Amino acid sequence: MSPSPSQRPIGVFDSGIGGLTVVRALTQVLPHENIVYFGDTARVPYGPKSPQVVREYALQDTDVLLKHDVKLIVIACNTVSAVALDVVQKRARVPVIGVIQPGAEAAVAASKKKRIGIIGTAGTINSGAYTNAIRLIESGAHVSGRACPLFVPLAEEGWTDHKVTELIAKEYLFPLTLEKIDTLVLGCTHYPLLRDVIDRVLHHSVTLIDSGAATALVVQRTLAELGLTNASTLKPHLRFLVSDIPNKFTEVGERFLGHKLGKVERDGGWGA
Numbered sequence: 001m002s003p004s005p006s007q008r009p010i011g012v013f014d015s016g017i018g019g020l021t022v023v024r025a026l027t028q029v030l031p032h033e034n035i036v037y038f039g040d041t042a043r044v045p046y047g048p049k050s051p052q053v054v055r056e057y058a059l060q061d062t063d064v065l066l067k068h069d070v071k072l073i074v075i076a077c078n079t080v081s082a083v084a085l086d087v088v089q090k091r092a093r094v095p096v097i098g099v100i101q102p103g104a105e106a107a108v109a110a111s112k113k114k115r116i117g118i119i120g121t122a123g124t125i126n127s128g129a130y131t132n133a134i135r136l137i138e139s140g141a142h143v144s145g146r147a148c149p150l151f152v153p154l155a156e157e158g159w160t161d162h163k164v165t166e167l168i169a170k171e172y173l174f175p176l177t178l179e180k181i182d183t184l185v186l187g188c189t190h191y192p193l194l195r196d197v198i199d200r201v202l203h204h205s206v207t208l209i210d211s212g213a214a215t216a217l218v219v220q221r222t223l224a225e226l227g228l229t230n231a232s233t234l235k236p237h238l239r240f241l242v243s244d245i246p247n248k249f250t251e252v253g254e255r256f257l258g259h260k261l262g263k264v265e266r267d268g269g270w271g272a
Helices: 020-029 052-066 078-083 087-090 102-109 120-126 129-137 152-155 164-176 191-201 209-227 248-255
Strands: 009-014 035-039 071-075 096-098 113-118 144-146 183-186 206-208 238-242 264-266
Touching: 009 020, 009 052, 020 035, 020 209, 035 052, 035 164, 052 071, 052 078, 052 087, 052 120, 071 209, 071 238, 078 087, 078 096, 078 120, 078 129, 078 206, 087 096, 096 102, 096 129, 096 209, 102 129, 102 206, 102 209, 113 120, 113 129, 113 164, 120 129, 120 144, 129 144, 144 164, 152 164, 152 183, 152 191, 164 191, 183 191, 183 209, 191 206, 206 209
Parallel strands: 009 035, 009 071, 035 238, 071 096, 113 144, 113 183, 183 206, 238 264
Antiparallel strands: none
């Protein structure tokens, strides 16, 4: 017997492992939802790639999730959300939520001075997606972006409270302090792991916005509006698919997810 529409899983995809922080946020606000996660670990990172290639990859990632009869898709990757949301929405046939709009809305709501900073991959920052989304909500906002590519390997290495990480954070964030920002969007799924060091470097004076956490709240609201919230109180099924299983994947993944991953399956989707 096929599951009822509400019992179908939420699909989440990312360029690699970072999207597990979004899964973590989803399980906190929607503890009974079944989730299928796909990380394109064979082709990570997406950030430096051209928009055309990212769009091609995003469609292939979407097809992997559609095979699992998902009821909604979350694009956990900021880069994909920035340059390929429209093509995923057209392909998916189910609601699609990216992380840019929820993060932008949360930033505008939190900022008192409307001086907002954004950190992310080069692809996310160069797209201008966060800046455009914020200014559509608050036209007078002062928005400053900064690419922080080294934050990704530092988070994956587990150097979340390391002197080297603090020195790099100071280098990256100093230009944003000159802009007198009062709110900072963590525009990459890896960055929540570095939240404490970022907060410390900014002297605890800037409100940090986790786009993944903001997205989870939008997913919660969307499912409720569509009558698709899973009413079951049974333990949900979390399924983890990747296009390649690199060394240390489970160790790093559990750090991002906050608990044991369990079984990880390889599903290239586009190459299988």
